[in-house]
Amino acid sequence: MSMGDEVRYRVRGGNRLQGTVFVQGAKNAVLPMIGASLMASKGRTVLRNVPIIEDVRRAVELARAIGAKAELHEAERTLVIDASTLSSPVLPADIASRFRGSFLFVPALLHRLGEAVIEGVGGCNLGSRNLDFHYNGFKRMGATVTEHVADNGDGLIHIKAGDLRGATLYCDTPSHTGTENLIMAAALAQGTTLIKNCALEPEVLDNIEILQRMGAQIKGGGTGFITVEGVDELHAVEHTVMPDRIDAGVFVMAAAITGGEMGLVGASLEHLGVAADKLEQMGVEFHQEGAVLQVRRDRPLRPINVITDEYPGFATDLQSPIMALSCLADGPSYIYERIFDGRFKLAEELTKMGASIEVDGNRAKVNGSTPLRGAEVVAHDLRTGSALVLAGLAASDETVITSAYYLDRGHAHIAERLSMMGADITREAA
Numbered sequence: 001m002s003m004g005d006e007v008r009y010r011v012r013g014g015n016r017l018q019g020t021v022f023v024q025g026a027k028n029a030v031l032p033m034i035g036a037s038l039m040a041s042k043g044r045t046v047l048r049n050v051p052i053i054e055d056v057r058r059a060v061e062l063a064r065a066i067g068a069k070a071e072l073h074e075a076e077r078t079l080v081i082d083a084s085t086l087s088s089p090v091l092p093a094d095i096a097s098r099f100r101g102s103f104l105f106v107p108a109l110l111h112r113l114g115e116a117v118i119e120g121v122g123g124c125n126l127g128s129r130n131l132d133f134h135y136n137g138f139k140r141m142g143a144t145v146t147e148h149v150a151d152n153g154d155g156l157i158h159i160k161a162g163d164l165r166g167a168t169l170y171c172d173t174p175s176h177t178g179t180e181n182l183i184m185a186a187a188l189a190q191g192t193t194l195i196k197n198c199a200l201e202p203e204v205l206d207n208i209e210i211l212q213r214m215g216a217q218i219k220g221g222g223t224g225f226i227t228v229e230g231v232d233e234l235h236a237v238e239h240t241v242m243p244d245r246i247d248a249g250v251f252v253m254a255a256a257i258t259g260g261e262m263g264l265v266g267a268s269l270e271h272l273g274v275a276a277d278k279l280e281q282m283g284v285e286f287h288q289e290g291a292v293l294q295v296r297r298d299r300p301l302r303p304i305n306v307i308t309d310e311y312p313g314f315a316t317d318l319q320s321p322i323m324a325l326s327c328l329a330d331g332p333s334y335i336y337e338r339i340f341d342g343r344f345k346l347a348e349e350l351t352k353m354g355a356s357i358e359v360d361g362n363r364a365k366v367n368g369s370t371p372l373r374g375a376e377v378v379a380h381d382l383r384t385g386s387a388l389v390l391a392g393l394a395a396s397d398e399t400v401i402t403s404a405y406y407l408d409r410g411h412a413h414i415a416e417r418l419s420m421m422g423a424d425i426t427r428e429a430a
């Protein structure tokens with residue numbers, strides 16, 4: 001990722017955070033919604049509460065690259081998409097390989113143009129990230145999937161839709177984007193589709209909601225079995241993106257790691273799933289007051305045992321942040337990463353800051369409590385980035401986080417939002 005090293009964050013730790021913060025719209029909800037909006041052959045889709053993050057900027061570029069009109073009104077946090085002019089089935093590598101959500105454009109291309117050409121798929125490098133559940137599902141519905149080598153030697157994948165027909169589909173494990181892509185493929189297919197072992201994440205449900213408002217016939221959202229009755233067309237609608245539970249979780253932990261107190265506007269305790277219970281066990285107090293989640297931590301941090309799992313289990317995207325927090329807990333914490341097989345690169349960065357962490361495959365033991373000190377550290381991926389910001393907030397001296405484009409992929413205005421609560425953090429872009 002070439003832009004990676006150009007962005008840096010500098011954090012000077014030690015300040016207790018206090019105040020009110022606005023939780024952004026959810027990255028993992030808006031990306032499939034942009035994919036859904038491309039399925040409407042006429043009209044303009046209006047998405048509200050859109051997070052102003054790099055992944056959304058890439059999605060806008062990609063929508064334009066395939067012929068749609070897309071305007072991101074940053075001050076209004078509103079995205080307007082007119083997909084009536086969709087014209088190219090090619091997802092070009094220079095944009096598509098910079099974010100994972102690019103693959104959520106595939107169902108729209110299959111339905112609208114009869115084919116999709118995938119030159120690259122991005123996303124954080126977290127070990128192996130396969131797409132077989134998606135490809136197998138598309139094939140069961142009648143698509144053909146072939147791999148080619150382009151003239152420049154790079155591999156590309158060509159999916160030809162034919163007439164997509166309803167079928168019985170499944171995910172081997174409840175894949176988040178897999179469930180979304182199969183629902184979108186089924187929404188405009190002929191006949192009925194049953195999808196087994198579906199993901200239950202709130203973002204999947206928010207995406208089902210927009211699709212239903214567009215005219216899709218979907219039943220069973222929030223259960224392991226989803227049935228989709230294909231319809232002939234979907235129409236453009238207006239929809240407000242749900243709040244980002246991972247962004248909320250990071251701010252809860254910013255309050256926790258600094259011994260602070262915060263009101264999070266838009267955060268939902270329910271959406272935090274087991275993460276809320278784990279943070280409570282560590283010593284965080286929560287009070288949901290309508291749309292505001294009040295949090296504080298004024299007792300010593302206790303160690304924790306975390307097992308990442310699909311929703312409502314402990315979200316893997318909060319695993320790195322809680323690893324940073326557990327460095328300051330009073331005793332050993334145990335973390336078992338079950339979703340991705342390469343999501344512990346953070347450990348070596350935290351070690352540079354004085355942490356003591358033993359990694360063994362997908363398990364890590366964090367030997368707390370060790371005082372953290374500022375260092376120059378690398379954001380290997382988005383959540384490593386947010387975890388290092390947290391560590392920096394609690395560390396002595398200055399922490400410099402390089403390769404921080406990743407952080408901007410998923411968090412909007414993070415330096416400004418933390419500064420408003422008393423943090424000393426600045427963003428530098430070369």
Ligand SMILES: CC(=O)N[C@H]1[C@@H](OP(=O)(O)OP(=O)(O)OC[C@H]2O[C@@H](n3ccc(=O)[nH]c3=O)[C@H](O)[C@@H]2O)O[C@H](CO)[C@@H](O)[C@@H]1O
Nearest residue numbers: 028100101128129130131132133134175176177178339340
């Ligand atoms: C844009 C988006 O929404 N990203 C989220 C989404 O990623 P994403 O949708 O890519 O994650 P999945 O739920 O698909 O992946 C979970 C696991 O299933 C495996 N798998 C997945 C699909 C497949 O076809 N074959 C296969 O083997 C993956 O390698 C991984 O080990 O869910 C992840 C897990 O909650 C989050 O960390 C990401 O932030």
Ligand SMILES: C=C(OP(=O)(O)O)C(=O)O
Nearest residue numbers: 100101123124317382383
């Ligand atoms: C892994 C993540 O995102 P993506 O799937 O977009 O790479 C993430 O949000 O932490």
